[in-house]
Amino acid sequence: MAELLKIKSEVDEFKKEYFHRNSQAEENRQREYQAANRIQSWFRACKVRAYLSRLHKKAIIIQRIWRGFTARAGFRQMVKAAYFIMKMNFYEAMAVRIQQRWRGFFVRKHIHNYYARKSYLEGLSKKNELVRMELAELEELQKRERDCVExxxxxxxxxxxxxxxxxxxxxxxxxxxxxxxxxxxxHEMEILLRQVKYQAPTRLDPRGRACLMGMLGPTAPSFPGTLGSPWIKTSGTCCSSKPILPPISSKKQQMNRKYAPPSESQQQFLYSASLRQEL
Structure with a gap:
């Protein structure tokens, strides 16, 4: 009886243990399932990320190759255009040089004759020399005339x-x-005084007072027949009127007067100054 009870208690304990262990196993199974799901998701994510990175690298390589190809093609086109422009400029320069040479040859041969031009320039230089000589002679003649007039x-x-x-x-x-x-x-003036004749003095106007110092005026009277010099003209010009000299007949009247007028004293001063310059 005791053993039966013992076996019956062991069975209950076994059931309890079995139930406890089944519940723990279920709990462990759920935990293991979640862990497996997590591991699988991480692994799959790693695989996808690796695949995407590989695709990204391949896309970068493809883009790099394509961009390099297009850049090289554009550069080749630019080089071709630059070479074409350089070649056209060279051809234009050569064409301009050829045209220049041909036009120069044509002008020198058919339009402007070199020898005719040379002869024309030689004749022109000779004519210039003749004109210069004539101008020099004319200048010398004018200088002599001016000296003669002076x-x-x-x-x-x-x-x-x-x-x-x-x-x-x-x-x-x-x-x-x-x-x-x-x-x-x-003195030279003494000889000249002996050659000329005496003339009565007349009153001097203000325009002819400059002749008191020996200067010529715009309209000076001439003295024909007084001096046999070839340089004296019969219609020459000097002061417009003769200088005022104190007349011989008026000396007594001057002595009777107490004082002389200012104009007469000024004339006498100018006369004495001219004598000092002559001496």
Whole structure:
């Protein structure tokens, strides 16, 4: 009886153990199934990622090859275009050079004759030399004429001054200003005073006062027949009026006056200054 009870208790314990172990196995099976699913998903993901990466690398290789091919083709096209442009430029330059040579040859042979041009230039140079010589001769002639006119003016001025200073001519009793006894020979003005004749002085207008210093005016009177010089013209020009000289007959009147007018004193001052310059 005791053994039966013992066996019956062992059976209950066995059932309990079996149930417990079946529940644990079920739990372990669910855990193992989830772990297997996780492992399978990870493995499959690794396989897919490896496949996608391989595909990506192959796509990159294909793109690289295609882009290199298209770039090389475009570069070849650019090289061909540049070579064509360079060749056309070279052909154009050669064509221009050929045209230049041909046109130069044609112009030199048929339009502009070299020897005719050379002869024309030689004749032109000779003509230029002749023109230069003629111009030089004309300039020399004009210079001589100017010198002659200057000499005539100077001689006329000297004659006019001699007419003005004729009262300073030396006499036997009183030697003149230009015939000093200390000179070995008489002055040039003294000789000129001996050659000209005396003329009565007239009043000088303001335009002819410049002739007091021996300068020529725009309209000076001429003195024909006074000096036998070839340089004196009968229709020459000097001051418009003769200088004012103190008349001989008016000296007593001047002595009777208390003072001289300002115009007369100014004229006397200019006259004395001209004498100083001549001396």
């Amino acid at each position: 000499m005539v003016k100077e001689q006329t001025a000297k004659v006019y001054q001699a007419h003005r200073l004729h009262h300073l001519l030396s006499t036997k009793q009183c030697p003149g200003v230009f015939n000093s006894p200390f000179r070995p020979a008489p």
